[in-house]
Amino acid sequence: MERPVNRRGFLKGTVAGVASLAGASLLGPLAETLAAGQADDKDRPNVLMIAVDDLRPQLGCYGHEQMISPHIDALAGRGVLFKRAYCQVPVCGASRASLLTGLRPTNRRFVTYKTWARKDAPDAVSLPGWFRRQGYETISRGKIFHHKTDCKDAWSTLDRLRGFPGYVMAESRQIGRAYRKKHGNSHKQGPATECADRPASDYPDGKVAERCMTDLKRLAKADKPFFLAAGFHKPHLPFAAPKKYWDLYDRSKIDLADNPFAPKGAPRQALHNWGELRGYYTGIPANGPLSDVQARELIHGYYACVSFIDAQIGQLLAELKRQGLANNTLVVLWGDHGWNLGEHGLWCKHCNFETSLHSPLIFAGPGVAEGKSTDALVEYVDLYPTLCDLAGLRQPDHLEGLSMAPLAHKPDRPWKQAVFSRYHKGESVKTDRYRYTRWPRQDGEPVHMLYDHKTDPAENINIAADPTHAATVTRMRELLAAGYKTAVPKCD
Numbered sequence: 001m002e003r004p005v006n007r008r009g010f011l012k013g014t015v016a017g018v019a020s021l022a023g024a025s026l027l028g029p030l031a032e033t034l035a036a037g038q039a040d041d042k043d044r045p046n047v048l049m050i051a052v053d054d055l056r057p058q059l060g061c062y063g064h065e066q067m068i069s070p071h072i073d074a075l076a077g078r079g080v081l082f083k084r085a086y087c088q089v090p091v092c093g094a095s096r097a098s099l100l101t102g103l104r105p106t107n108r109r110f111v112t113y114k115t116w117a118r119k120d121a122p123d124a125v126s127l128p129g130w131f132r133r134q135g136y137e138t139i140s141r142g143k144i145f146h147h148k149t150d151c152k153d154a155w156s157t158l159d160r161l162r163g164f165p166g167y168v169m170a171e172s173r174q175i176g177r178a179y180r181k182k183h184g185n186s187h188k189q190g191p192a193t194e195c196a197d198r199p200a201s202d203y204p205d206g207k208v209a210e211r212c213m214t215d216l217k218r219l220a221k222a223d224k225p226f227f228l229a230a231g232f233h234k235p236h237l238p239f240a241a242p243k244k245y246w247d248l249y250d251r252s253k254i255d256l257a258d259n260p261f262a263p264k265g266a267p268r269q270a271l272h273n274w275g276e277l278r279g280y281y282t283g284i285p286a287n288g289p290l291s292d293v294q295a296r297e298l299i300h301g302y303y304a305c306v307s308f309i310d311a312q313i314g315q316l317l318a319e320l321k322r323q324g325l326a327n328n329t330l331v332v333l334w335g336d337h338g339w340n341l342g343e344h345g346l347w348c349k350h351c352n353f354e355t356s357l358h359s360p361l362i363f364a365g366p367g368v369a370e371g372k373s374t375d376a377l378v379e380y381v382d383l384y385p386t387l388c389d390l391a392g393l394r395q396p397d398h399l400e401g402l403s404m405a406p407l408a409h410k411p412d413r414p415w416k417q418a419v420f421s422r423y424h425k426g427e428s429v430k431t432d433r434y435r436y437t438r439w440p441r442q443d444g445e446p447v448h449m450l451y452d453h454k455t456d457p458a459e460n461i462n463i464a465a466d467p468t469h470a471a472t473v474t475r476m477r478e479l480l481a482a483g484y485k486t487a488v489p490k491c492d
């Protein structure tokens with residue numbers, strides 16, 4: 001059931017959004033005023049942006065019944081769950097830089113985890129920077145940009161807690177130090193998992209939640225709107241979470257991936273040796289698969305971290321409500337990319353499969369339908385224009401995404417034909433039915449893969465070389481070449 005929206009909420013949530021598609025002149029003076037960013041500051045909704053590092057849609061609200069994520073599920077229950085949202089780049093720094101600048105990756109821009117938004121896109125005003133210019137108090141807690149000082153002028157307050165690796169046990173840290181010393185490699189870490197009988201407040205992510213709750217108490221009395229960004233570090237490796245969240249799951253009942261093998265016919269460019277995980281002191285070989293025991297422990301750790309962060313988010317949202325802010329605060333939750341939990345024989349992100357690209361996205365608040373979900377294809381580059389529209393701010397000219405505000409109000413409307421992602425030189429496009437990924441040709445032969453999500457949703461058989469699918473390959477290749485500007489929905 002949709003929440004009744006008042007006139008202001010409706011205008012902010014829908015008409016201003018449609019304005020970006022159809023032209024503000026059709027929509028009347030109040031909508032134009034809001035769309036043009038001329039409303040009074042005090043009338044604007046606040047924004048609570050919740051970023052969760054390495055969170056794939058492994059949540060109850062995405063149909064994973066074994067997951068214990070009641071607070072994120074409840075957030076979806078009072079907003080819109082985007083069931084088919086995709087990151088632009090499946091690696092932390094690049095994904096965040098793209099999302100937070102509203103620009104898409106290229107083969108030169110937003111490539112690796114070390115990406116700096118400010119260096120790769122020096123002329124683009126970032127999402128928090130744009131809100132700050134419009135009179136918002138902007139606060140960053142925890143991990144928002146990958147680098148703590150990236151676009152630092154975007155924030156009224158910048159508080160980057162030391163969140164990595166996030167161990168709480170001295171023993172874990174000592175193992176890490178010894179491992180680095182032994183290998184002479186600063187990237188070596190301690191154990192890949194840590195289960196400690198310690199309170200959330202001992203962890204960086206517990207502190208992120210606590211400090212954001214303190215912010216909300218103060219902001220509730222402030223005379224200007226806020227943009228509060230809460231950046232949680234887990235479930236990024238290492239999977240360090242309080243024991244009580246490990247205890248939520250029975251390890252013996254945790255299922256392993258049912259496709260722990262490379263897809264049939266996948267090119268070598270599609271796969272990797274999950275070097276990120278192999279850098280942890282886990283006793284795993286430098287090459288080759290994990291044992292089932294190790295795989296099950298890692299999945300258990302990932303689940304524990306998801307439930308741990310879910311609890312922190314629950315506290316934050318409860319404080320939002322306690323302070324009387326829930327009705328006038330837009331809440332958006334995103335991961336920053338997907339994660340492989342053994343599917344395709346892979347761990348971590350860094351690839352062009354659904355497991356790495358499919359990402360969680362939930363919107364709730366004024367102008368957003370209540371308790372709805374949508375199958376529309378959307379992208380993380382769409383977040384920036386969406387938040388502008390829902391807050392009644394004009395969009396800056398450089399944005400390359402499309403506002404989802406019309407979709408947030410009416411989740412079943414027709415939407416994009418395709419969404420686009422890339423990882424290094426592999427460019428990928430997803431339509432309703434297919435995912436096609438292409439790398440630069442080698443030796444005159446195309447290097448590509450095509451998956452039919454209708455018959456093969458787990459992406460186990462690359463059908464790009466199958467002559468019966470030649471027409472689809474051609475169509476997908478043309479779609480990839482035509483790019484995102486041709487894949488937008490038609491106005492209605």
Ligand SMILES: [Ca+2]
Binds near residue numbers: 053091092236337
């Ligand atoms: Ca990440």
